[in-house]
Amino acid sequence: WAAGGHGLSRDQVQRYSRQLLLPSFGVGAQERLCEGSVLIVGAGGLGSPVALYLAACGVGCLGIMDPDRVEVHNLHRQVIHTEASVGELKVASASRACLAINSSIKVVAYPFGLAAKNALEIIRQYDVVVDASDNVATRYLVSDACVVANRPLVSGAALGMEGQLTVYNYSNGPCYRCLFPTPPPQAACQRCSDAGVLGVVPGIVGTFQALEAIKILSKVGDPLSSRMLILDSMSSRIHTVKLRGKSAECVACGGSPAINHITLPNFDYEGFSSSPMSDA
Amino acid sequence: WAAGGHGLSRDQVQRYSRQLLLPSFGVGAQERLCEGSVLIVGAGGLGSPVALYLAACGVGCLGIMDPDRVEVHNLHRQVIHTEASVGELKVASASRACLAINSSIKVVAYPFGLAAKNALEIIRQYDVVVDASDNVATRYLVSDACVVANRPLVSGAALGMEGQLTVYNYSNGPCYRCLFPTPPPQAACQRCSDAGVLGVVPGIVGTFQALEAIKILSKVGDPLSSRMLILDSMSSRIHTVKLRGKSAECVACGGSPAINHITLPNFDYEGFSSSPMSDA
Amino acid sequence: MHLTLEFGGGLELLFGSQKKHEVDVVPPNGMKEVTMESLLAWIKENLLKERPEMFLKENSVRPGVLVLVNDSDWELCGRLETVLEEKDEVIFISTLHGG
Amino acid sequence: MHLTLEFGGGLELLFGSQKKHEVDVVPPNGMKEVTMESLLAWIKENLLKERPEMFLKENSVRPGVLVLVNDSDWELCGRLETVLEEKDEVIFISTLHGG
Ligand SMILES: [Zn+2]
Ligand SMILES: [Zn+2]
Numbered sequence: 235w236a237a238g239g240h241g242l243s244r245d246q247v248q249r250y251s252r253q254l255l256l257p258s259f260g261v262g263a264q265e266r267l268c269e270g271s272v273l274i275v276g277a278g279g280l281g282s283p284v285a286l287y288l289a290a291c292g293v294g295c296l297g298i299m300d301p302d303r304v305e306v307h308n309l310h311r312q313v314i315h316t317e318a319s320v321g322e323l324k325v326a327s328a329s330r331a332c333l334a335i336n337s338s339i340k341v342v343a344y345p346f347g348l349a350a351k352n353a354l355e356i357i358r359q360y361d362v363v364v365d366a367s368d369n370v371a372t373r374y375l376v377s378d379a380c381v382v383a384n385r386p387l388v389s390g391a392a393l394g395m396e397g398q399l400t401v402y403n404y405s406n407g408p409c410y411r412c413l414f415p416t417p418p419p420q421a422a423c424q425r426c427s428d429a430g431v432l433g434v435v436p437g438i439v440g441t442f443q444a445l446e447a448i449k450i451l452s453k454v455g456d457p458l459s460s461r462m463l464i465l466d467s468m469s470s471r472i473h474t475v476k477l478r479g480k481s482a483e484c485v486a487c488g489g490s491p492a493i494n495h496i497t498l499p500n501f502d503y504e505g506f507s508s509s510p511m512s513d514a
Numbered sequence: 515w516a517a518g519g520h521g522l523s524r525d526q527v528q529r530y531s532r533q534l535l536l537p538s539f540g541v542g543a544q545e546r547l548c549e550g551s552v553l554i555v556g557a558g559g560l561g562s563p564v565a566l567y568l569a570a571c572g573v574g575c576l577g578i579m580d581p582d583r584v585e586v587h588n589l590h591r592q593v594i595h596t597e598a599s600v601g602e603l604k605v606a607s608a609s610r611a612c613l614a615i616n617s618s619i620k621v622v623a624y625p626f627g628l629a630a631k632n633a634l635e636i637i638r639q640y641d642v643v644v645d646a647s648d649n650v651a652t653r654y655l656v657s658d659a660c661v662v663a664n665r666p667l668v669s670g671a672a673l674g675m676e677g678q679l680t681v682y683n684y685s686n687g688p689c690y691r692c693l694f695p696t697p698p699p700q701a702a703c704q705r706c707s708d709a710g711v712l713g714v715v716p717g718i719v720g721t722f723q724a725l726e727a728i729k730i731l732s733k734v735g736d737p738l739s740s741r742m743l744i745l746d747s748m749s750s751r752i753h754t755v756k757l758r759g760k761s762a763e764c765v766a767c768g769g770s771p772a773i774n775h776i777t778l779p780n781f782d783y784e785g786f787s788s789s790p791m792s793d794a
Numbered sequence: 795m796h797l798t799l800e801f802g803g804g805l806e807l808l809f810g811s812q813k814k815h816e817v818d819v820v821p822p823n824g825m826k827e828v829t830m831e832s833l834l835a836w837i838k839e840n841l842l843k844e845r846p847e848m849f850l851k852e853n854s855v856r857p858g859v860l861v862l863v864n865d866s867d868w869e870l871c872g873r874l875e876t877v878l879e880e881k882d883e884v885i886f887i888s889t890l891h892g893g
Numbered sequence: 894m895h896l897t898l899e900f901g902g903g904l905e906l907l908f909g910s911q912k913k914h915e916v917d918v919v920p921p922n923g924m925k926e927v928t929m930e931s932l933l934a935w936i937k938e939n940l941l942k943e944r945p946e947m948f949l950k951e952n953s954v955r956p957g958v959l960v961l962v963n964d965s966d967w968e969l970c971g972r973l974e975t976v977l978e979e980k981d982e983v984i985f986i987s988t989l990h991g992g
Contacts, residue, residue: 252706258675311571316614370891395536396802421848422848422888427532428535430534433571446750448714454748467735477869672992676902698955699946754964755966
């Protein structure tokens with residue numbers, strides 16, 4: 235690869251040399267990362283490692299979206315932020331940290347939450363979407379918007395001592411609604427702010443999310459589509475289970491979807507899931 | 515817990531509130547973390563997430579040991595460092611990052627490698643040791659020193675697209691020498707600098723190492739003793755396999771060990787493993 | 795018939811905070827086999843300690859619960875009609891939303 | 894006898910960079926069973942493409958290789974004497990040192 239004939243600059247060759255050395259990765263995969271873009275919905279416990287590792291490995295453009303400001307009780311798990319950034323917008327703090335690691339990438343900060351009205355327009359600008367959000371309403375919205383905009387979705391979640399990870403809307407795999415056509419009862423929708431979370435658990439799930447995004451963008455390896463990784467941190471047991479495929483009846487990704495670019499912007503996700511999109 | 519009767523300050527209660535909320539973690543486990551100490555041998559691809567997550571979750575004292583300086587080709591995976599720290603000692607850069615996240619902990623920087631002469635004295639000062647090193651000579655030394663000093667060892671490794679993780683010298687589990695009494699041939703001892711590594715793979719392994727250190731220190735959950743987690747990042751498959759127990763014939767942890775506090779400081783680890791401890 | 799049941803994602807709280815349960819289940823009266831439908835009835839009768847509405851809805855699991863038979867989504871093997879075999883492992887896991 | 898063999902930690906490079914191999918192995922002449930010892934001989938004969946010294950040493954695997962039979966260290970089931978059964982999974986994995 236030192237001989238040229240590729241689209242990487244000398245600085246990039248030096249920075250990414252340990253990935254270029256990999257026979258199964260190499261220049262082609264690194265070029266695809268450098269030309270690729272990922273939207274990270276949420277700059278919290280999951281979004282922190284996702285953003286750090288995607289910036290470090292050279293994804294060309296990262297979008298980071300979060301309406302919240304850094305609070306001191308975030309710091310036990312949201313390792314992209316620091317004490318100095320308490321009170322600051324999470325997207326500002328996270329963008330700064332990404333650029334400090336890799337100033338050659340572009341970072342776009344969205345200091346607001348994903349909403350039905352803005353989702354499609356924003357998601358269409360990215361190759362891959364990472365759901366690092368913290369509520370069920372946003373999870374339905376991200377998934378629907380990824381289906382309508384035809385984008386793969388790397389979805390992670392963590393609560394308590396447990397984590398879950400899968401890739402939706404990729405290569406005949408299911409979308410979120412294929413698995414969960416009906417939203418869970420409100421009492422089953424606990425958040426980290428209610429039920430707590432061991433800080434390193436979203437760290438593990440988020441780092442796996444970064445891996446899956448890298449695999450999809452670089453076209454190397456088998457993404458976790460139609461499979462789910464289930465982590466029980468206390469026993470250090472990890473199940474990789476086989477999931478159903480895309481459902482023909484799915485209202486989002488099925489044969490005659492009710493959710494499309496016209497209906498999605500007016501869909502009431504908070505009402506549908508009886509769950510607010512923000513903690514406020 | 516808000517009512518007091520525990521050893522956490524008001525600031526700590528606020529900072530760690532999402533962990534204190536967890537019924538299976540709570541105040542007792544957080545107190546053990548805050549009073550505990552961990553030595554991290556290596557501030558590279560594995561050591562980066564280990565240090566970040568252990569600092570964030572409140573481990574009272576972190577020792578960080580590494581002889582190297584930050585180079586630009588480290589940044590694709592060593593997310594604790596930044597472009598601004600290129601040329602700086604890794605331990606200085608890593609310590610600063612840990613304290614930026616959590617100024618209430620203590621960080622001790624060791625700007626040199628673990629050596630037979632200094633290992634026991636340093637390791638005795640910590641409750642748990644994390645092997646985040648990058649060469650086989652250091653891996654034998656860390657393990658032997660943990661056996662002699664009676665400390666549990668959280669060992670991780672990553673190369674190419676794969677990772678491995680286990681806990682040695684804990685609760686009748688094996689030590690490194692129980693598994694590998696004879697060192698591998700030199701040709702089988704590739705490093706990330708020779709063979710390359712996908713940056714996020716040590717990220718995943720290191721985050722799991724932080725989890726295991728937290729479990730051991732806080733006495734919550736089942737540490738990965740006599741078990742090994744094997745990660746194949748390309749297929750997203752993770753095996754958790756069952757390992758042998760402690761071997762009675764082990765020269766380090768067996769019934770009549772040849773390696774002890776007298777012989778260890780004079781043992782030639784580089785000669786034994788035909789592997790240098792530093793890249794130089 | 796011996797089965798291993800596992801509850802996760804918070805469902806374990808409905809089962810005395812115990813995640814793994816080794817159980818022996820016999821087919822209901824007049825039946826030769828244990829199906830997922832009869833297993834759910836058996837769990838409700840014998841294992842479920844509180845708030846059944848957090849686990850069951852009508853004759854199935856509530857929305858948001860994934861059911862895995864030997865690490866495969868029960869959607870792939872017949873849902874309620876799935877016939878269980880000796881030593882099968884059934885996992886019930888509530889989907890998580892936190893981050 | 895059908896076996897699933899898996900090579901990892903770099904050992905796959907000795908086997909055409911393929912990690913998973915579904916193989917059918919017959920007991921050696923005069924034997925009724927396939928042991929780990931005879932499996933190693935079979936692998937050397939039929940599967941190993943290069944640098945045998947990076948996989949084998951004397952009649953066993955080289956130092957630094959973990960052998961797992963059905964996800965258990967072969968040290969727990971008899972090492973070379975382990976008798977394999979239909980559909981067993983054997984993993985050979987080279988220990989990693991990088992970080
Ligand atoms: Zn769907
Ligand atoms: Zn030993």
